[in-house]
Amino acid sequence: xxxxxxxxxxxxxxxxxxxxxxxxxxxxxxxxxxxxxxxxxxxxxxxxx
Amino acid sequence: xxxxxxxxxxxxxxxxxxxxxxxxxxxxxxxxxxxxxxxxxxxxxxxxxxxxxxxxxxxxxxxxxxxxxxxxxxxxxxxxxxxxxxxxxxxxxxxxxxxxxxxxxxxxxxxxxxxxxxxxxxxxxxxxxxxxxxxxxxxxxxxxxxxxxxxxxxxxxxxxxxxxxxxxxxxxxxxxxxxxxxxxxxxxxxxxxxxxxxxxxxxxxxxxxxxxxxxxxxxxxxxxxxxxxxxxxxxxxxxxxxxxxxxxxxxxxxxxxxxxxxxxxxxxxxxxxxxxxxxxxxxxxxxxxxxxxxxxxxxxxxxxxxxxxxxxxxxxxxxxxxxxxxxxxxxxxxxxxxxxxxxxxxxxxxxxxxxxxxxxxxxxxxxxxxxxxxxxxxxxxxxxxxxxxxxxxxxxxxxxxxxxxxxxxxxxxxxxxxxxxxxxxxxxxxxxxxxxxxxxxxxxxxxxxxxxxxxxxxxxxxxxxxxxxxxxxxxxxxxxxxxxxxxxxxxxxxxxxxxxxxx
Numbered sequence: 001x002x003x004x005x006x007x008x009x010x011x012x013x014x015x016x017x018x019x020x021x022x023x024x025x026x027x028x029x030x031x032x033x034x035x036x037x038x039x040x041x042x043x044x045x046x047x048x049x
Numbered sequence: 050x051x052x053x054x055x056x057x058x059x060x061x062x063x064x065x066x067x068x069x070x071x072x073x074x075x076x077x078x079x080x081x082x083x084x085x086x087x088x089x090x091x092x093x094x095x096x097x098x099x100x101x102x103x104x105x106x107x108x109x110x111x112x113x114x115x116x117x118x119x120x121x122x123x124x125x126x127x128x129x130x131x132x133x134x135x136x137x138x139x140x141x142x143x144x145x146x147x148x149x150x151x152x153x154x155x156x157x158x159x160x161x162x163x164x165x166x167x168x169x170x171x172x173x174x175x176x177x178x179x180x181x182x183x184x185x186x187x188x189x190x191x192x193x194x195x196x197x198x199x200x201x202x203x204x205x206x207x208x209x210x211x212x213x214x215x216x217x218x219x220x221x222x223x224x225x226x227x228x229x230x231x232x233x234x235x236x237x238x239x240x241x242x243x244x245x246x247x248x249x250x251x252x253x254x255x256x257x258x259x260x261x262x263x264x265x266x267x268x269x270x271x272x273x274x275x276x277x278x279x280x281x282x283x284x285x286x287x288x289x290x291x292x293x294x295x296x297x298x299x300x301x302x303x304x305x306x307x308x309x310x311x312x313x314x315x316x317x318x319x320x321x322x323x324x325x326x327x328x329x330x331x332x333x334x335x336x337x338x339x340x341x342x343x344x345x346x347x348x349x350x351x352x353x354x355x356x357x358x359x360x361x362x363x364x365x366x367x368x369x370x371x372x373x374x375x376x377x378x379x380x381x382x383x384x385x386x387x388x389x390x391x392x393x394x395x396x397x398x399x400x401x402x403x404x405x406x407x408x409x410x411x412x413x414x415x416x417x418x419x420x421x422x423x424x425x426x427x428x429x430x431x432x433x434x435x436x437x438x439x440x441x442x443x444x445x446x447x448x449x450x451x452x453x454x455x456x457x458x459x460x461x462x463x464x465x466x467x468x469x470x471x472x473x474x475x476x477x478x479x480x481x482x483x484x485x486x487x488x489x490x491x492x493x494x495x496x497x498x499x500x501x502x503x504x505x506x507x508x509x510x511x512x513x514x515x516x517x518x519x520x521x522x523x524x525x526x527x528x529x530x531x532x533x534x535x536x537x538x539x540x541x542x543x544x545x546x547x548x549x550x551x552x
Contacts, residue, residue, distance in 0.1 A: 004266070005254040008326055012241045014319035019237035022312070026096035026230050033092055037079055044081075 058358025059198065065235070065362040066212055069228050069369070073216025076224040083402045086221030087381055088155055088299040093226060098296055098309035100230035101374070103316050105292050107236075108186045108371030112364065115321060116328030116344035122272070123265025123329055129277045131321040133284035135314050141287055142310035148449045149294070150303045156378075157294045158386035161441060164448035165460025167390060172464045173441050174386035177291045180437040181379040182412060184419035186368040187213075191420060193368070196345065197361055206420045209365075213372035214413040218406050222299060225373040232366030237320065239356070239363035240348075244323050247330045247351040254326075260333035279507045282514075286434050289441040291378045376416070380409030431507055432475055439467035439513035443521050458528025459521045467517030474509040482506070 084090045093101070119126035154160050157177055162170030190209030194200040200208070216224050251257060257265075264271060272280075287293065300306040324344065331343035338346045345364070352360055384405040389396045396404070444460040482493030482504070494501040 002254065002258075004258070007322060008244070008248070008254055011319035011322040011326075012244055014315055015237040015323060016241035018316060018319070019234050022096055022099050022316075023230060023234045026100060029094050029096050030227070033094065033097075036092070041079070041081075 055354045055358075057355055058361065061355075061358035062362050062365065065231075065365070068231065069212065069216050072228050072231075073219035073224045076220030076227060080221060080223070080402075082398045083385070083405065084155075085223070086402055087377070087385065087405065088295065089222045089226065091299060092223075092301055093296065093299045093305070094301050095305040095308040095312075097226050097230065098300055098305060099312050099316070100233040101226040101370075102293070102296055102309055102313050103320070104229045104233040104236060104366070104370035105225075105296075105374040106290070106371075107317065107320060108183070108189070108367055111321070112324060112344060112367055113189065113341045115324040116331070117340040119325040119328030120332050120340045120343035122270040123261065124268060124325060125270025125272060126328065127322050127325040128268040129270065129272065130280045131318070133281040134287060135318060137284040137287035138310055138314055138317070141290075141293060142307050145288060145446075145449065146297045146306050146310070147303050149297050150300075150306075154294075154298055156298070156381055156386055157289060157291045157441065157445075158382065160294070160445060160448075161460065161464070162386075162390060164455065165444060165464070166457045169444065169457070169460045169464045170390060171387060172461070172468060174382045176437045176440040176468060177386070178379050178382040178412070180433050181291055181375040181382065182416045182419060182433075183213075183372040183375040183379075184416040186371040186375075187416050188420040190365065190368045190372075192342075193345070193361065193364055196342070197349070203421055206417055209368065210372065210413050210417050210420075213369045214376060214410060217373040217376050217409055221405075222295070222374075222377060225370075225377060226299075228373065229370045232370040235359070235363040235366040236370075237316070239360045240320070240323055240327075242356065243348040243352055243360055244326055244330075246356075247327060247347055250351055251330055251333055257326075257329050257333045261329060265329060265332070273503075276505060276507070279505065279511065282510050283431070283434065283438075283507075285442055285510070285514075286438045289438055289445060291382075291437075292374050295374075295378060295381075372416075376409045376412050377405075379412035379416075380405050380407075383408035383411065432509075435471050435475075435507075435509045435513065436468060438510060439471040439517055440464050441467075443467060443514065443517040447521060455521070456525055456528040456530060459524030462524035462528070463517045463521035466520035467513045470516045471509045471513040474512055475506060478504060478506045478509075 080086050115126050115131070118130060149160065152160070152163065154163065158170045158174040161173040187206055187210045191202045191206035194205030194208065195202045216228060220227075248254065248256070252259070269277065296309075297306050300309070327344045327347060328340075331338070331347035334347055334350075336343060336346050336350075348360060349357055384401060384407075388404065388408075389401060441464065444455070444463040447455050447463075448460065478493045479491055482491045484490075485492045488505070491506040493504045495504055496502075
């Protein structure tokens with residue numbers, strides 16, 4: 001396997017597996033952010049009352 | 050290639066587009082003010098930043114432009130053109146971002162206005178507005194829909210711009226960033242899979258080496274050295290990139306932006322290399338097409354029905370993730386950076402939010418007109434990118450990295466001189482030069498001693514940046530000393546809330 005082939009396979013791996021891992025990380029994170037936003041909105045709402 | 054998509058492929062594309070609009074509508078319910086809309090109230094964490102940075106900064110110009118160069122020249126597309134960007138991104142992550150985060154800025158012109166006053170803010174806002182207009186990406190969608198489903202170019206342009214605008218108007222940066230994550234995965238995975246299938250048909254990289262001239266595997270290609278220097282210099286635009294700045298300000302912490310940019314570099318490098326390989330694969334396969342469409346042609350040839358729909362959705366994603374973010378920035382430039390400080394400093398938050406949405410619509414309208422007008426001028430983007438870098442790079446970096454506050458005259462002189470020099474250079478080369486079909490740009494051949502020296506249109510920055518630096522030095526030397534707190538460490542002093550934020 002020459003260096004061009006090796007780098008191409010590494011790039012394909014980074015693009016496919018790497019992007020899916022980052023997306024999984026995002027999904028884990030987004031639920032936390034959503035919870036924060038809902039808590040803030042609830043706090044705002046109760047302060048109006 | 051018309052009619053290459055089956056009903057299943059078209060269904061996939063429609064599901065993708067419908068999903069974007071649903072995300073926009075859901076996110077819109079949580080937008081309560083300008084900060085929510087424009088900088089996501091500083092809530093963006095590392096994974097969200099990675100997705101939105103990678104997908105926003107890489108549009109069809111990279112996809113089609115990178116493969117265009119590699120189709121004609123080979124691996125030089127990756128070695129000479131893209132690698133300097135990674136260095137610039139590292140500088141942005143580790144040096145520029147931490148300094149910028151000391152201030153409550155919301156945009157690039159905000160920073161210029163804080164350091165140098167309203168004149169420099171206006172110059173930066175105008176340069177940023179034109180830079181941000183995403184007409185190349187809108188044009189790319191028009192071409193794509195024309196090529197793969199036979200929709201006439203003007204209607205494709207209108208469709209692409211309208212859909213991107215719809216969810217951007219609804220949900221602002223949060224909607225753009227969340228849709229960017231879907232677009233990020235689509236564009237990365239489909240391109241990776243397409244490359245595996247393409248190389249499988251052509252005998253792998255060894256097959257490309259056997260089919261292509263040796264020069265295709267030379268890191269410097271056949272470009273003149275001066276052009277390689279210009280390629281490297283264009284990477285400086287990263288340091289004044291409005292989308293980078295918006296995300297730096299939107300980040301939850303400095304650490305999250307450093308993590309995001311560091312991981313982003315690996316993804317960008319992989320993406321660039323795969324685009325380079327696909328362009329070379331098109332050349333090796335003997336595909337005769339306009340160089341810009343080499344990647345599209347070779348990939349659609351390689352993919353089976355079903356995956357083609359996903360790939361087209363991936364290419365649409367590449368364009369739309371760029372369009373949504375830059376429409377938002379261009380709208381913000383008009384509403385937040387120009388109108389509010391110069392005409393209506395007491396503008397309420399609700400009115401600023403409404404005005405930014407309207408101005409994003411105006412930016413979409415201008416972009417559609419430019420996309421329909423400049424159907425073939427790729428160099429228009431290089432021109433606009435040069436204007437922004439020439440106007441902002443020197444004064445902003447000087448302000449961020451100097452211990453003492455620079456004089457306002459220095460910033461304004463540097464900004465105006467850089468901008469005017471870049472414009473004048475382009476006008477002179479366009480008028481006195483001629484179009485070179487081999488390099489696909491305008492070149493002015495200047496007699497020097499007994500030979501002709503070729504001056505490319507793309508050399509503008511090589512002249513504009515030194516002149517901008519010289520004007521800064523003159524302004525600093527001759528300008529009035531109007532610096533606030535000139536004895537303090539200026540770069541560590543946060544600005545007041547009233548200076549940077551909406552009322």
